[in-house]
Amino acid sequence: MGFEKFGRVSFTAQTKVGNFVDYLEKGELAGTKCPKCGRKYFPPRADCSWCPDSTVAWIKIEGTGKLVSFTRVHYGPTGFEDDVPYTLALADFNGVKVFGRLSKDLDEGQTKVGMEVKAVTAFLPGGQLSYELVPV
Numbered sequence: 001m002g003f004e005k006f007g008r009v010s011f012t013a014q015t016k017v018g019n020f021v022d023y024l025e026k027g028e029l030a031g032t033k034c035p036k037c038g039r040k041y042f043p044p045r046a047d048c049s050w051c052p053d054s055t056v057a058w059i060k061i062e063g064t065g066k067l068v069s070f071t072r073v074h075y076g077p078t079g080f081e082d083d084v085p086y087t088l089a090l091a092d093f094n095g096v097k098v099f100g101r102l103s104k105d106l107d108e109g110q111t112k113v114g115m116e117v118k119a120v121t122a123f124l125p126g127g128q129l130s131y132e133l134v135p136v
């Protein structure tokens with residue numbers, strides 16, 4: 001499977017981090033970690049931006065994260081117009097910052113900075129895959 005399976009709107013089929021979709025298919029969210037400097041990346045990067053190295057390893061984004069920030073989107077970009085309103089959020093999973101959508105099951109008034117969330121695979125229409133943050 002290629003990277004074209006990722007997201008509501010696919011922008012590319014080829015990437016050096018295509019395994020990201022394989023993790024999503026298994027219900028897992030993954031980032032990468034540089035074995036030399038220990039920096040962790042999400043979204044996953046194939047190359048460390050600090051070391052001249054491409055030996056990064058895959059790591060799973062597991063457990064609970066804490067919501068750092070969020071914003072409500074009322075005017076979606078091209079391809080997302082029919083999906084508004086939705087909430088974009090940033091959560092900290094033990095030092096790895098994960099940016100993504102917050103579950104639509106959560107009412108706007110229930111969203112609070114500091115609340116615990118977990119990352120889950122979102123199975124979209126047409127066989128597309130993504131992920132979202134859901135309250136714990």
Ligand SMILES: [Zn+2]
Pocket residue numbers: 034035036037038039048049050051053
């Ligand atoms: Zn590095």
